Amino acid sequence: MPKVSLEKVHKQISKKRGVLNIMHENSRDAHRLRKAGARVDRLSRHNHTVNRARQPYMDRIEYIHEAVQEHTEALTTEQMTEFVAQYIDRDTEEIQQLQSERRKGRPPSKREEALKERVQTEDREFTTGLWMPDLSDQYALTGMKNWNGHWSGLSAIKFIRFTKDGEKLASTFPPKSMPPSPPTLLSLPPASSRPPPLKVRYIYPKRTYPCTSDPRHCGYSIWTLADLSISSTGDVELLAKLEDELKHEKSSDIPEFKEQQEVIQEIIKANEWQVKDVEGEQEVVLSKKFGNEKISVSFTVADIQNISEQEDFDEASLSDDMGYQNKDGQEEGELPEPSFPARVNVTIEKPTNGAVLIQAVVQDGVFAIEEVSHFAKADLAAAQTAEKDWTRQSLYAGPPFENLDEDLQSLWERYIEDRGINAELATMIPDYISVKEQKEYLRWLENVKNFVGA
Incomplete structure (x- = not known):
C-alpha cells in the first residue's frame, strides 16, 4: 500500500516552510505529521508482535x-x-x-x-x-x-x-x-485524528425569493410564507463549515482509502465470508459455512472510541518531530503501545446441538478469548431481542477463559483458527471498523448538511 514515510513528510514540510519551521497544531502539515507518525508507531507495534x-x-x-x-x-x-x-x-x-x-x-x-x-x-x-x-x-x-x-x-x-x-x-x-x-498490515487514520477545517467560507443560501410586499412583483405566481426558509447567520456559518469539512474528507487520502477497501475485500473473498454491512448501522456481521456449522463474527463501529491518546501531539512533540528522530520513529528503548481493541462475538451453530458463543477482543493481530458459552438454543447466542438477551443473562455463561487449563485454552484457540478465526481476521477487523466509520462519518456529514441547508 503506497504510504508517505515520516522522513519524507519532514523533508516536504521543511522545504515548503523554509527557515520558518513552525506550525499551528491544527494545520494540515501538523495533521500530516500526526498521520505519518501514527503509521510508524503502528508498523513498529506490528513488527514487535x-x-x-x-x-x-x-x-x-x-x-x-x-x-x-x-x-x-x-x-x-x-x-x-x-x-x-x-x-x-x-x-x-x-x-x-x-x-x-x-x-x-x-x-x-x-x-x-x-x-x-x-x-x-x-x-x-x-x-x-x-x-x-x-x-x-x-x-x-x-x-x-x-x-x-x-x-x-x-x-x-x-x-x-x-x-x-x-x-x-x-x-x-x-x-x-x-x-x-x-506487508499485509491494513491502516487507515482513525476519526479521532481528523483536524478541524482550516477556514470557514461564508456563503449565502442558494434559494432566493425576489419578492416585495406586493405579490404582483414576485418571481413566482403563487407563494406562501411557509415556502420561505428563515436562516440566521449561525445557520449560514454552520452550513459553510459542514461543506468545508465534507470537501476536506472527500479529498483526503482517496487513493489510499480505495486501496484499503480493495485489500479488505480480497481477504473477505479469500476466506469466503459473507458480509452484512447495512448503511447507517453500527454492527457488521461476517458469516460462512464450515461443514455442517454456521459461523458468524460480529463487531461494531462504536469500538473505534477505544483508540488511545497516542496520536494526540502537543506543540512540543510536533517541534521534536521536525528535528532528529531515529530510524524506527521511536525513542530508543521505548516499547510500542498497543492499538485500539475491538470486541468480537463469534457464534458457531450446529443443526441439533445449539450454539457456542465465544466473546473475544482483537488487538495487534491477536484474538484474546474472554469467555466461551454454550446454549442449547442457537437463537439465544445471537440474542436479537431484549427478551432473549434477558434469558441469556440468566444462564450460566461458563468460567472466565483465563481460569481454564492452559492446554484447554490452546485447544480452543486452535479450534477457532481452524475455522478461519485467525490472526489475519484479527488484523482486518479493526481496519474494517476504521473504513466503515469513515463511510458513516461522510454519510452523516452529507445528511446534516442537507438538513441545515434545506
Missing part, C-alpha cells in the same frame, strides 16, 4: 537446518519420529545439570523452569501435530539444507504438522497461529 510470535519457530527451523545437513535422502516416518524426539529432548543434558547443581530443598531456577515448560509445550504440540518442514519430501529436505537463514526463504518449502502416531497433517507457511507479516 510478529517478531515475538515468530522467534520460537525460527529457533526450531535453525535447529532443523543444522541437523539435516548430514542427510542426503528424504526421511522415513520412523526417522522423522526419532528426529522430532531428539529435537524435543535437545536440552535434557542442561536440565539434568541444573538439577544436579541445585541444592536439596531449593526451588528450581528460572532457567530450569523455562526449559521444562518448553519441553512440555513441544511434547503437547507433537501429540496433536508439530509444525515442521516435510522432511519425507526430497524437495523440502533440499530446501532446508540450502535455506538462506531468512524467514521469507521458507515460503517455497512444504510444511506439515507431524504427530507422534506418524500422521502427516497438511499445514501452511507461515503457521496459522502467527500474525500476518507487515
Whole structure:
C-alpha cells in the first residue's frame, strides 16, 4: 500500500516552510505529521508482535537446518519420529545439570523452569501435530539444507504438522497461529485524528425569493410564507463549515482509502465470508459455512472510541518531530503501545446441538478469548431481542477463559483458527471498523448538511 514515510513528510514540510519551521497544531502539515507518525508507531507495534510470535519457530527451523545437513535422502516416518524426539529432548543434558547443581530443598531456577515448560509445550504440540518442514519430501529436505537463514526463504518449502502416531497433517507457511507479516498490515487514520477545517467560507443560501410586499412583483405566481426558509447567520456559518469539512474528507487520502477497501475485500473473498454491512448501522456481521456449522463474527463501529491518546501531539512533540528522530520513529528503548481493541462475538451453530458463543477482543493481530458459552438454543447466542438477551443473562455463561487449563485454552484457540478465526481476521477487523466509520462519518456529514441547508 503506497504510504508517505515520516522522513519524507519532514523533508516536504521543511522545504515548503523554509527557515520558518513552525506550525499551528491544527494545520494540515501538523495533521500530516500526526498521520505519518501514527503509521510508524503502528508498523513498529506490528513488527514487535510478529517478531515475538515468530522467534520460537525460527529457533526450531535453525535447529532443523543444522541437523539435516548430514542427510542426503528424504526421511522415513520412523526417522522423522526419532528426529522430532531428539529435537524435543535437545536440552535434557542442561536440565539434568541444573538439577544436579541445585541444592536439596531449593526451588528450581528460572532457567530450569523455562526449559521444562518448553519441553512440555513441544511434547503437547507433537501429540496433536508439530509444525515442521516435510522432511519425507526430497524437495523440502533440499530446501532446508540450502535455506538462506531468512524467514521469507521458507515460503517455497512444504510444511506439515507431524504427530507422534506418524500422521502427516497438511499445514501452511507461515503457521496459522502467527500474525500476518507487515506487508499485509491494513491502516487507515482513525476519526479521532481528523483536524478541524482550516477556514470557514461564508456563503449565502442558494434559494432566493425576489419578492416585495406586493405579490404582483414576485418571481413566482403563487407563494406562501411557509415556502420561505428563515436562516440566521449561525445557520449560514454552520452550513459553510459542514461543506468545508465534507470537501476536506472527500479529498483526503482517496487513493489510499480505495486501496484499503480493495485489500479488505480480497481477504473477505479469500476466506469466503459473507458480509452484512447495512448503511447507517453500527454492527457488521461476517458469516460462512464450515461443514455442517454456521459461523458468524460480529463487531461494531462504536469500538473505534477505544483508540488511545497516542496520536494526540502537543506543540512540543510536533517541534521534536521536525528535528532528529531515529530510524524506527521511536525513542530508543521505548516499547510500542498497543492499538485500539475491538470486541468480537463469534457464534458457531450446529443443526441439533445449539450454539457456542465465544466473546473475544482483537488487538495487534491477536484474538484474546474472554469467555466461551454454550446454549442449547442457537437463537439465544445471537440474542436479537431484549427478551432473549434477558434469558441469556440468566444462564450460566461458563468460567472466565483465563481460569481454564492452559492446554484447554490452546485447544480452543486452535479450534477457532481452524475455522478461519485467525490472526489475519484479527488484523482486518479493526481496519474494517476504521473504513466503515469513515463511510458513516461522510454519510452523516452529507445528511446534516442537507438538513441545515434545506
